[in-house]
Amino acid sequence: MLEEFKKFALRGNMIDLAVGVIVGAAFSGLVSSIVNDLFMPVLGLITGGLDFSNIFWQMVGTKQPTLDSARRMGATLAYGHFLTVLINFLIITFVLFITIKGLNKLSAGNKNAEADKKSKEAPLPAKTRTDMLLEEIRDIMRKENAATAKALKTDKKK
The missing domain is CATH 1.10.1200.120 (Large-conductance mechanosensitive channel, MscL; domain 1)
Structure with missing residues (x-):
């Protein structure tokens, strides 16, 4: 007590x-x-x-x-x-x-x-599989857009 x-x-x-x-x-x-x-x-x-x-x-x-x-x-x-x-x-x-x-x-x-x-x-949370796939898709699209823009530039010069 x-x-x-x-x-x-x-x-x-x-x-x-x-x-x-x-x-x-x-x-x-x-x-x-x-x-x-x-x-x-x-x-x-x-x-x-x-x-x-x-x-x-x-x-x-x-x-x-x-x-x-x-x-x-x-x-x-x-x-x-x-x-x-x-x-x-x-x-x-x-x-x-x-x-x-x-x-x-x-x-x-x-x-x-x-x-x-x-x-x-x-701390930042660890990347999920979905995050990694989306980043890959984004990078591929950037490369394709850069290649398309380069091709258009060369076509305009001709």
Whole structure:
């Protein structure tokens, strides 16, 4: 059973998946920082100092100044936080789309190069009996055509 688990855990796809999850987590943190620290402040400046993380609708209780205090009071609809997460999602999916598209293009180029290399390296198939007979017929016809052309030339000179 331990051997089976070892084979399962060390399969190429499993290791690729683990690396992908780790890189994805790091990438998610990077994108969150880009959105929260760079993109949202600029968007807040454009919208007159609006802080998107504190945009909410308090459904019950008295109006609160921050999202945290409103959540303690009762039901809130934190659509500012949702907008931030949506922007994160759109950036991540766009970057992944561009990355995968580039990798697919590279992969297709490598496959074409490998196919060209294999076709150049492949030996020519051995001639069949039919091929040899057809070549003989072709050579005989060339000789006959050459002889006929030579005879016509000599006739024209006379």
